[in-house]
Amino acid sequence: MRNKEATYGLIVETAYKLFAENGFDKTSLAMIAKEVGISKPAIYYYFDSKEKLIDFLFEEICKEIIKQYTLTVDDLTVNNFEQFLLNIGFQMIEEQERDVYFNKIFNEYILLATRKEKYMNQLNKIQRGYFENFSRLMNHGVKIGVVNGENVESKSNMLVMVIDNIGNFILTGLELDYKGIWEEAVKSVLKGVRNG
């Protein structure tokens, strides 16, 4: 016999794992209940429906993402800007390779969002936040003179495209030199360390 909070937490954890592994539709409440060690109706004590459980997990995941991507930009100088930018990517790559569940379930939510507006609204908010963060970073780079001021917005967006998609390709098991790719992307927006 567990107390309320423990069971609640276990349901959430288990749902997260099974949804990521099998997808929402191929994960039944019976499967979750079995893995938690309770009966199916017990889940309904905590969540009104399967959809509410899915909604709750999405909100949790969104909160976690927003918490993680908030960057403090002000103390970046000519000397540490490049390394800071590189580290953002390196950390993400390492995290993707560590946590297999996150990317799978998040992709599941992206597909869900293309079909249900309520998810799309939240997803777009996260995306915009993500782009804005990189934009602030790049504009700071322009200000301190390490980033070229031409088309800053497009440069910034390009970096987001690259780092975001690296996660997707890792998911498909394709083994590429992802850190090398990120290094090229970073170099391409920096002044001085240029090609040609």
Next chain:
Amino acid sequence: MRNKEATYGLIVETAYKLFAENGFDKTSLAMIAKEVGISKPAIYYYFDSKEKLIDFLFEEICKEIIKQYTLTVDDLTVNNFEQFLLNIGFQMIEEQERDVYFNKIFNEYILLATRKEKYMNQLNKIQRGYFENFSRLMNHGVKIGVVNGENVESKSNMLVMVIDNIGNFILTGLELDYKGIWEEAVKSVLKGVRNG
């Protein structure tokens, strides 16, 4: 009363559309049958199971992709290389914005692939082909002197990352200057038209 080929084609077309719109699990054979204008068991005359229908569509889509991405590189010169590269991206962006179904169903297959090996094998083959094509293109660019030879592989992979993810972001309805982003990506790998 239709003839065999016509019904067959209609089933395939309709399945493609409905799978893209609702996902595999949320599209029943009854829905497909209803839209085609036949009864559910009639589908079983053409496909042994729902899974076989899904498999068949995946193979068709893969064939189509392979046919489209094969690039002829040899007649590219210093004068038309940049425009050629730009056009690849522009065409893809326009196609993504035109055909809403393709990207949705393809993402559906990517998620499926992370859970079933038989799909992953085929997906990886396509991905590798995609990367190899861009690699050939970039190496040709190095040979004719428009692309810097340093880390060609990473540069090439970066371009694939960008163009591939643009499709995903279009899917989420986020309105960005995608052509501008692609222009920046292309510029970043070309000699001479550099920043800084």
Next chain:
DNA sequence: GTCTATAGTCTGATAGAC
């Protein structure tokens, strides 16, 4: 080729006892 009818299974969800 396409139908009606139906078998058999699983699902999300509820009622009510303890």
Next chain:
DNA sequence: GTCTATCAGACTATAGAC
């Protein structure tokens, strides 16, 4: 809080008539 028992509905798939 968690259970057993059970619901109605949807699903894939098959049998057999025409």
